[in-house]
Amino acid sequence: MRKPVGISTGFPLAIFCIKTPVIGYFLLHLRIDTNTAMKTLLARVFAMYRDGFRNMTLGRTLWLVIAVKLAIIFLVVKLLFFPDRLASDYDTDSERSQAVRDALVAEPQNDDFNKHILTNLQNNE
Amino acid sequence: MNDIISTVDWSRAQFALTAMYHWLFVPLTIGLALIVAVMETIYVRTGLEKWKGITKFWMSLFGINFAIGVATGIILEFEFGTNWSNYSWFVGDIFGAPLAIEGIFAFFMEATFVAVMFFGWNKVSKGFHLASTWLVAFGVALSALWILVANAWMQNPVGMQFDPSQMRNVMDNFGEVAFNAVSMNKFFHAVASGWCLAGTFVVGVSCWLLWRKSNVNAARSSLKVGAWVGLAGIVFTMWTGDGSAVQVAKVQPMKLAAMEGLYDGKIGQELVAFGFVNPDKRPGDNLEAIKCEFALPYGLSVLANHDPNTFVPGINDLIKGVSLTPDGDTVNTVSYAERITMGKAARTALLDYDRALKAGDEAAMSDAQARIAENFKYFGYGYLDKPEDAVPPVGLTFYAFHIMVYIGGYLLLFFIVAIFASRWKTSWLEKPWLHWVGIISIPLVWICSQAGWVVAEVGRQPWVIQDLMPTNAAISDVPASAVQFTFWMFAVLFTALLAAEVSIMLRYIARSSRKNIELSH
Numbered sequence: 001m002r003k004p005v006g007i008s009t010g011f012p013l014a015i016f017c018i019k020t021p022v023i024g025y026f027l028l029h030l031r032i033d034t035n036t037a038m039k040t041l042l043a044r045v046f047a048m049y050r051d052g053f054r055n056m057t058l059g060r061t062l063w064l065v066i067a068v069k070l071a072i073i074f075l076v077v078k079l080l081f082f083p084d085r086l087a088s089d090y091d092t093d094s095e096r097s098q099a100v101r102d103a104l105v106a107e108p109q110n111d112d113f114n115k116h117i118l119t120n121l122q123n124n125e
Numbered sequence: 126m127n128d129i130i131s132t133v134d135w136s137r138a139q140f141a142l143t144a145m146y147h148w149l150f151v152p153l154t155i156g157l158a159l160i161v162a163v164m165e166t167i168y169v170r171t172g173l174e175k176w177k178g179i180t181k182f183w184m185s186l187f188g189i190n191f192a193i194g195v196a197t198g199i200i201l202e203f204e205f206g207t208n209w210s211n212y213s214w215f216v217g218d219i220f221g222a223p224l225a226i227e228g229i230f231a232f233f234m235e236a237t238f239v240a241v242m243f244f245g246w247n248k249v250s251k252g253f254h255l256a257s258t259w260l261v262a263f264g265v266a267l268s269a270l271w272i273l274v275a276n277a278w279m280q281n282p283v284g285m286q287f288d289p290s291q292m293r294n295v296m297d298n299f300g301e302v303a304f305n306a307v308s309m310n311k312f313f314h315a316v317a318s319g320w321c322l323a324g325t326f327v328v329g330v331s332c333w334l335l336w337r338k339s340n341v342n343a344a345r346s347s348l349k350v351g352a353w354v355g356l357a358g359i360v361f362t363m364w365t366g367d368g369s370a371v372q373v374a375k376v377q378p379m380k381l382a383a384m385e386g387l388y389d390g391k392i393g394q395e396l397v398a399f400g401f402v403n404p405d406k407r408p409g410d411n412l413e414a415i416k417c418e419f420a421l422p423y424g425l426s427v428l429a430n431h432d433p434n435t436f437v438p439g440i441n442d443l444i445k446g447v448s449l450t451p452d453g454d455t456v457n458t459v460s461y462a463e464r465i466t467m468g469k470a471a472r473t474a475l476l477d478y479d480r481a482l483k484a485g486d487e488a489a490m491s492d493a494q495a496r497i498a499e500n501f502k503y504f505g506y507g508y509l510d511k512p513e514d515a516v517p518p519v520g521l522t523f524y525a526f527h528i529m530v531y532i533g534g535y536l537l538l539f540f541i542v543a544i545f546a547s548r549w550k551t552s553w554l555e556k557p558w559l560h561w562v563g564i565i566s567i568p569l570v571w572i573c574s575q576a577g578w579v580v581a582e583v584g585r586q587p588w589v590i591q592d593l594m595p596t597n598a599a600i601s602d603v604p605a606s607a608v609q610f611t612f613w614m615f616a617v618l619f620t621a622l623l624a625a626e627v628s629i630m631l632r633y634i635a636r637s638s639r640k641n642i643e644l645s646h
Contacts, residue, residue: 044248052244058185058633059243062192065625072618073196077203081611084206085601086214097292100214104292104598105476 131605133597136208139612141582143200145575146619150194150626152574155269155316156323157187158262160354161242162255167350169255175643179343181246182642183327184258186630188243193626198272200615208608212589212599217293219285219302220275227271234264266316273315277308279590280581281376287501289478289494307376310368311581317361318574321536324355325570328543330634332563335554339638345547345554348563352543359536366533367428374429374437377591379515380584382440383522385425388414390439392449396424397527402520408440408513440519444512459503461512464592468507471500505588508598517586525579532573539566 056063086096161184168176202224205213213220241249241257249257278284284301285294296302328351334344373381381387386402387394400415423433430437436449446460459467474496481489497504509515539562546553553559585591589599 048244048248049240051248052240058629059188061629062189065622065629066192066195069193069622070196073199077200077611077614077618081607081614082200082203082207085210085603087206093291096214097290100211100292101289101475101479103211103602104215105472105479 132208132603132608133600135605135608135612136204136600136603137596139208139608139615140201140204142612142619143197143204143615144582145578146615146623147194147197147201148575148578149571149623150190150197151269152315152319152322153190153326154187154194155265155319156321156354156358157183157190157326158258158265159320160323160327160350161187162258162262163350163354164347165255165258169251175343175346178641178643179347182343182637183347184242185633185637186330189626189629189633191239193622193629197619197622208601208603209589209599210601212594215293215594215599216278216590217285217291217295219278219294219296222296222299223271223275223303227268230264230268230271235261235268238264266319269316269319270312273312274303274308276581277305277311278302279588280311280585281305281307281372282590282593287497287504289475289497290482306368307372310365310372314362314365314369314577317358317365318577320358321355321362322358322570322574324351324353324358324540325536325566327351328355328540329563329567332560333634334638336557336560336564337638340642343642345551348543348554349547352540352547355536356540356544359533359540363533363537370428371431377585378438379440379443380517380522380580381429382438382443383517383519383584384526384580386415386519386523387425387437387439388441390437390442392426392436392451392453393423393433394425394429394437395420395422396428397523398424399527402523404520406519408444408516440516444515461506461515464503464506464515465509465512467500467503468505468509470507471497471504472507474500501593503592505590505593505595505598508595509587514587514595517584522580522584525576525583529573529576529580532569532576536566536570536573 053059086099090096090099161180164176164180164183167173168180205220238257238260241254242261245254245257282294283305284298285296287293288295302308328348331344331348331351334340335348370381373384382390385397386400386406388406388408397415398419398421400418400420403413403416406412406414425437426433426435429435432451434451436451438448442448443458444461446458446463448456448458450456474493478490478493478497481487481493506515542553542559543563546559587595587597589596
């Protein structure tokens with residue numbers, strides 16, 4: 001069996017490829033080379049956000065919509081109605097695997113398959 | 126059993142509802158981000174202040190859509206964990222990796238640079254602001270990439286191996302999962318359709334301003350940009366749509382047959398340009414499939430294989446496992462009855478694996494695992510009762526496909542007329558007929574966009590993962606009543622969000638129309 005790679009290599013590589021030029025552009029453009037410059041930069045970023053939020057007009061309505069929506073989605077919908085069933089019902093990945101295997105092997109969707117299982121069980125007995 | 130069927134149907138309906146509402150917002154975000162970036166580029170390059178006002182006007186509409194649409198997709202992930210637990214476990218890290226990357230991008234890239242876009246005017250240099258706007262446009266498209274990679278894997282599962290001990294598909298080739306022909310066509314098709322949708326939106330709103338004789342100069346300038354971006358979008362959408370059709374013919378031939386209502390294929394297969402699906406038609410009977418048919422000779426063979434003299438299989442051919450060479454010789458493929466036998470063999474092997482695992486019999490586990498691997502290609506067919514169960518809803522797929530194509534063709538003409546009017550025949554921009562065509566095109570482009578997703582998702586039924594997992598095996602053991610309740614809850618929530626979006630947008634457009642858009646900066 002080939003070695004699984006998945007998120008362990010592909011994911012950081014993709015993030016690195018995208019983030020490096022973005023951060024590089026930031027640093028080059030703003031000429032950050034000292035701690036003082038960094039403090040100035042942070043102050044400017046803070047001021048941008050502060051003034052931006054203060055001067056919002058339409059944005060206030062939109063932030064209200066976002067806040068209400070996120071509260072409904074995460075505090076009502078997620079907590080009350082959408083538990084992650086495998087995560088909440090089982091403690092280990094092994095138990096979760098077994099639960100899915102049980103469901104996929106024994107699900108009574110197909111008469112022929114049920115007959116096959118019955119025959120198999122009778123033969124084993 | 127009835128409860129299970131009901132749970133499956135309600136879960137499907139809920140997922141469709143959530144995904145379709147989510148897709149109302151997403152393409153406008155993707156396309157409008159690009160249009161705003163183009164407008165700001167014109168502003169920076171020309172130095173004309175009117176373009177700053179125009180950019181800020183459309184940026185505000187982008188902001189409204191972004192704010193209302195953001196996080197509506199997260200509910201789909203909730204549904205995976207609750208309603209589709211077998212599926213979400215079975216797909217393993219293949220789904221997790223792209224979604225995690227999407228989360229990182231959505232949070233860091235879009236959140237950071239959207240703030241600069243809105244709060245950074247006169248705070249950062251023009252160049253830096255422009256770069257931020259382009260990075261937002263780039264970021265939203267990149268977010269879409271990872272979602273579409275995940276979706277494409279469900280249509281064309283590659284780059285993984287099934288591990289029965291974990292009961293998961295383990296990714297063994299990230300590049301194959303992310304950058305196969307199906308995912309790339311799907312990505313560019315969806316993103317380009319977003320440009321087309323946003324282009325129509327900009328042209329339509331501009332037409333409304335022209336009809337009101339308000340901000341005429343800003344409306345004409347906006348219309349020109351919207352029309353060019355829209356034209357580029359529709360041309361690219363058609364090109365990638367053609368690529369998608371070739372891929373569908375290869376990996377989902379049953380979907381292609383359903384899109385065309387084709388039961389018995391032939392060499393040099395025609396394309397149905399117009400017709401009605403016979404609702405009584407079933408696989409294997411002798412009834413007429415399409416009524417009042419008007420067809421383009423060789424059209425489907427060209428669409429599917431880029432060759433007019435090739436065979437395109439219909440539903441009956443696929444079920445029987447029959448194909449024809451260009452010379453007319455019959456070639457046997459794997460019939461659906463054989464696939465069901467192989468699927469049942471894989472399921473039986475999984476049952477044996479389970480028993481061996483519990484008994485600690487490693488030799489039996491190894492033997493069962495080999496039998497699973499041998500038949501895994503058709504694992505999902507083991508959950509079907511008969512070959513006809515693998516046929517998607519033909520009527521819905523057929524009509525959605527044809528609606529998408531008709532409106533797509535109309536939009537190509539629409540953008541050509543809009544460009545012609547804005548560049549060479551400016552007197553047309555004063556004509557009410559053009560204004561109303563523009564305004565009416567706004568709902569049409571959304572219908573086209575939604576129809577595209579109906580083709581993609583209904584056409585692949587009964588598969589949640591092509592050939593590996595049918596919808597009825599993917600479902601959790603949840604009561605139908607619970608899913609039914611949350612379905613209606615989402616229907617109310619999303620309708621309220623949509624009403625809020627439309628209301629806020631209309632009020633903003635109306636209020637802006639009373640001011641000078643070019644000077645509002």
